Amino acid sequence: MVKAQFALLVLLTIYFATDVWSATTRKRRPRTTTTVAKPIRRMTTTxxxxxxxxxxxxxxxxxxxxxxxxxxxxxxxxxxxxxxxxxxxxxxxxxxxxxxxxxxxxxxxxxxxxxxxxxxxxxxxxxxxxxxxxxxxxxxxxxxxxxxxxxxxxxxxxxxxxxxxxxxxxxxxxxxxxxxxxxxxxxxxxxxxxxxxxxxxxxxxxxxxxxxxxxxxxxxxxxxxxxxxxxxxxxxxxxxxxLPCSKPICPPEKMCIKDESIFEVVDGKTYMKPGREIRGKWEKSKFNSSYYFFLGEKLVTWTENWKTCCSLGLKPLSLGEDITHFDRSKSPMQGVVYWTAMTRAECPYQFENCFQENKEEFPMPIYGTKEGGSCVAISVRDDVARATIGTGMAVKVIVCTSKLLMACEGPTQTFEVRENIVSCDTPECSGIPDCVMDDSKFLTRPVRVLLNPSRYGRWSSSCDMSFLQLNNELGTWDEAYKRCCSHGMDLMSIQNSNQQNCLYKPPTISILSNNGRLPYNGHIWTSGRDVEACRGRLRWCTGYLNDYIKKDVVWKKGVDPKSANNSCVYIDFDDPDLPSLGLADCSEKKQIVCEAPGGVGYKSQMHLFFCRKSFKVTQSEAGKIWNTGDISQAGYGFKKMVQCLAEYLGLVYDSTKINEHVYLSMMSRMFFPFDRTEMLNSVRDKREWLMSQPTLNSTRSIMKFISEATEDTMDDFFSGHFQLAAEMIRKIYDCRDIAKTNEETFAFDFLQCLVQSERLNRFWNAYNFELEVRE
CATH class of the missing domain: 3.10.100.10 (Mannose-Binding Protein A, subunit A)
Known part of the structure; x- marks a missing residue:
């Protein structure tokens, strides 16, 4: 069961990019050709x-x-x-x-x-x-x-x-x-x-x-x-x-224009205006010649990358000697893939940094040149990958419409970065207190156990969750959030309408009140709230659920959730029909009830029980489909269960959106460990044969051959993995677009589409699980 659940997690976290060069077929050339004579023109520079x-x-x-x-x-x-x-x-x-x-x-x-x-x-x-x-x-x-x-x-x-x-x-x-x-x-x-x-x-x-x-x-x-x-x-x-070409085709320099409307000046400093999706951080080159700006976790195409950089008054990341600045531990580019300014468009084996005056030759090999694609990306690995594959940096050619991270550079730092910049398109909770666990309340070895738990309040169990009502305590939302964190718990959350109904008539009532409801009354804070930069977008803020509040939950009469403005969500247990949700100013004081998933084990395992029971999926049905992998006969309840679990795991949010930053952690997994010395020796074994060739009669020509053969071997190795990863990422986006037509079963339809891909088995054969274990 655990293996199958882990498979769901990993299936939904595949990411990378490159391109495919289609095979050619043998076709006889015609005996005659028809062409149009080209006029002779004056000499040009290209x-x-x-x-x-x-x-x-x-x-x-x-x-x-x-x-x-x-x-x-x-x-x-x-x-x-x-x-x-x-x-x-x-x-x-x-x-x-x-x-x-x-x-x-x-x-x-x-x-x-x-x-x-x-x-x-x-x-x-x-x-x-x-x-x-x-x-x-x-x-x-x-x-x-x-x-x-x-x-x-x-x-x-x-x-x-x-x-x-x-x-x-x-x-x-x-x-x-x-x-x-x-x-x-x-x-x-x-x-x-x-x-x-x-x-x-x-x-x-x-x-x-x-x-x-x-x-x-x-x-x-x-x-x-x-x-x-x-x-x-x-x-x-x-x-x-x-080649018939002398240089790649770059976008015109006149198209690289700074967008002054993005910025504002406050107290003599230039900032990006609030509400912009652009966010990131500055990094100064150790060579003191450049400043680099890395743009959050938004995935863009090569064209979108340079346009965004230009709008900031910067240029896309150039590949030159300075790029070795990032080949180190704790690099800001660690473990992910960024676009560069380099391309070979319209000129297959020539590369140029577009928009850059620096035309120096790039000192590192560029992989994937035998495959399709015209744009160049760079990835900096972590220490584990460095020890495994022998290098901390990889540069490769990728199809320009792939979705990668943004990176820019400039001679100076031209604007300030505001702290806690929030993207309203992702359910991240920023500007809230740090969640700090109080170790003095726990026995930490051999496992973490809360000491004397009954002294903190009244405990209850329902809907596969454990609840702690703090003794006679009221607090603001921030105070409630910090108090639950100190116990290693979260504020209450209502993931979907099924959970809301479960709290009203829980399946277990042995320690509850006589009428079958949880022993609570009055107003109790939940983890729901909006954040300063995104007023009106209510989201859950917990360690296990980061999603927007769903449309099908029940609100108190007269409450419009879109009217939220520095508002936090409470649950009203005095509502006679159903514990309903209400809005209040976050500075108000209300009761504090903390919750945590019931049981101990993998996060996916803890939430599976609740999701399965919420949608009335029997254990035998779930086990049969999960273990056999045959999801073609899954019923509606099972599909909803998968959606529920994917949202708890943070793989899917807002019903039909893929949490793309999760996939970034998978970028390093497509590199198998390889031994460069072994490859070199395999070529040197041909030395006797090589020396017999009249055209290879010197040590210099022999070593040049070895160098070329080794480079090509590595090129084949890297480009093969990039090609497979590119096929998978294109399949992911295709499946996303297909599945988003049905919000209620998006995660299941998305998974089913991936499973039906012929590339999936090849991907798992190439996937390096060893890095998962080490990290």
Missing amino acids: KRRPTPPNTDSSYPFCRNYNQIKRKLLEITYSDDFVVGKRTLLAELLDPKPIPQGSFSKRGNRVFFESIEKVDYKTAVESCQYRKLQLLALDTPGEINNQFFTSNWTVVDYMHHNDSAADMEFLWTSAVPCSKSDPLNKTTNSCSSVTWCSSKVETRLDYTLNLGQFSPPYCLIYKRSTKQLVPTNCSFGSFFMCE
Whole structure:
């Protein structure tokens, strides 16, 4: 029974996010293609977005480049093309006769670099096989990149052992001249080029003398002079491939606008106005370069995150060296996942911090890059996870519509945070006294037991609850709340109308009055009240029930609960029909009756008995459904019982709302312990085979391969778990929307929808219960 009840708890507390990359099917490419010629345009700072291959050009010198592409498409299948980055081992084992190489990152760009020399045609085809394009140095940033200069050995570890003569030249997609600067037939020269891969023309500060060369023209990049040189297309040279894009697509800077209406100035200090849903706390970077503001527990999309940050006069969280500030114990980001400013939208392997002037390269690996999704999130683990998986921080790509926490940053702290800011959308009780247990009243070892309980007042038992009426005591609501807390109890609460009826005619009357009612009369405080920031929203404030007061409870005649204004709820036991609820100013003095769930055990177990009896579910019926997991035959009473229990556990509130902050504690559970050393050794076992490969004949190239293979192994490990978690969170939101059509059985319908998910078993197989036990 306990196992089944725990399963209900955990089933409703699943949370995380990433994306799914759908599989492709093998389909024969058509023999012919129909494309639209793109006009040549002036050089821009950003490459065009990826478009279908253009197999024709109005410029005749690109005819050779386009013919090579077209002929390749006519003899290949869709599955012949490589999607995304691969390890060097995968490259070596590819049966296609294409030159091997490796992916590398140069600044904010990703390139494929060959490790053998080939002719121009082979270079173009090799890039096409990888769904890339031959190098086009068509932006100032690329031309000035240190990697393309004569001192390339300083930054190129891949070809470090190659001679300068070998690395002097690189194939490019450029052809001489352009529409604006056509070929001078008299001198057989021009001062411009057209990049066939990007259809961009560039004016040069030097002249291309074609001499005795005739079409087709091929241009090779000479590093020592940083110039393009005409050469025979059969010349053997290294080459580089690049993505059709040079940077991700970020929202326009002009859309990042501060909303001055959010703020007010009080006594010379700037605050957010009361009633705003935005809440959080400031954290100063240990590098003294940034201030970070973390926004409560509201879950948002990537777009909602940056818009909220901008409205506060801040920017979304950038990923750079400073982010290591949070890789520590007691981090404010501990155990949860936040959005960052980084994205790769429209440019799969390029990442950029949007709205940030800092363009430095992020020093940590980004997981999930082989999966879908364009936006980047960061999670900082606790000490348990650090000891388990060997790292305190994880960064991954997630689908941008996922719901994660908000985080912002700025150069200074621009506004003050009011204490006890309350969200009126969640049933949290703030601004009330601290609930402190008086240890002097208890025997604390080996278990906590209240000493001489009868001296504190009159005890009663009803509706699976224990009640203590304090001896001849009256008090304000705050005083009553603190007195019950000192006994390890709570003020009375009416979770639903069934409980209200139970208090009128309790099932156990052995120690009660003769008429079957609890031995109380007059007005007694309950745990119900509104709070300062949310007048008119009445909620229960206890250690076991945090929910809004339901609509179906019975109020005294003439009482309108919406009129609450600094009001607390009492129960009137003098009402002859039913103990009804009334409103009073919280400063009034009334009787004090404390309650606690009957019995000892798990919280879910204690409330199960009451919820089961309240809705007349027999123990045999509950046990049969609970233990077999077959909920398809559950009756209406059982469905109401599940709703009751979920509300007591704090998993559901306001009938149809999911208590999302509970799910945040589950974020760390999708990381299994893994041994990085073991993975590295498994790759090193292939050393003998690797050394026999002609392209891997140095220790540096061997270790580079090991590093790449290990990174990809970890990438597969992390992204697989993120993908499964993303599927589950999407299922949770889908089930929430389906179940909310029926308030009375929302929790049951929600659970049933989850159970029917094919992903559920896979989730439990991946879920790390070990972290549950340790915490």
